[in-house]
Amino acid sequence: MTATAYNYKIFPPDGDVEAFSNFSSYLKVGNTAPDPELVDLATGGAARLSDYSAQGLTVVEFGSLT
């Protein structure tokens, strides 16, 4: 998915219903979650979820301003 398609300017007519319909069918409980590189806003440096999950249970919430 390109950056332009991913960062839509207009809310898609179907509300990205494809993502909702696919959610329950992959990355199940018991699977190993991916560990892509993220940017820590506080430091500007690279961070990964595994940096946190190595220390114990880690609650990961995804979201934006809306």
Next chain:
Amino acid sequence: MQDLYADQHVQSVFVYVREAHPGEIYGHHDTFERKIEYATAFRDLFALRRPLLVDDLTGTAHNAFGRLPNMTYILGPGNRVVFRADWTDPPTVKAALDYLLAIRQRRREGARFAPFYAEIEGARWVDQAAFNAGLARNGPRAVTEFVEAQQRWARGEHLGAVNRRREAPTAAPDETP
């Protein structure tokens, strides 16, 4: 919630992803710098105290976890998924954490547990006022586009995919005569 579990080694992070409802004030991310700018606004607006991790511009992390606007996962060591929800509902997350922590505590005390797989049908309280305020904050266009989407949903458009989510996968062929 992070304070509630601070002494139990529970970590809590927020991953900032694309703007679900771009508007005139907060629009879509056209550059990574813009994404950082909006993530900073988000942190300040909600006085977020959790570490805020920003996904890349193409949504690599967001896509890998399901691309929904407000998911919650709980990960264990090795990034093992121990809980996942397609929307964030704080009481549900708290119930899951209490469940998982209680098992860990009882295991430390010597109780024997066998792993098993479970699913639950979630129900989340909808804070419509807060959601509407968020749309308005992003800009009038975000409000209009969501109202129009609701009207399409009310007319039954795009529901096929939503319903498929609730259907069981194709069953194995019936071998009985």
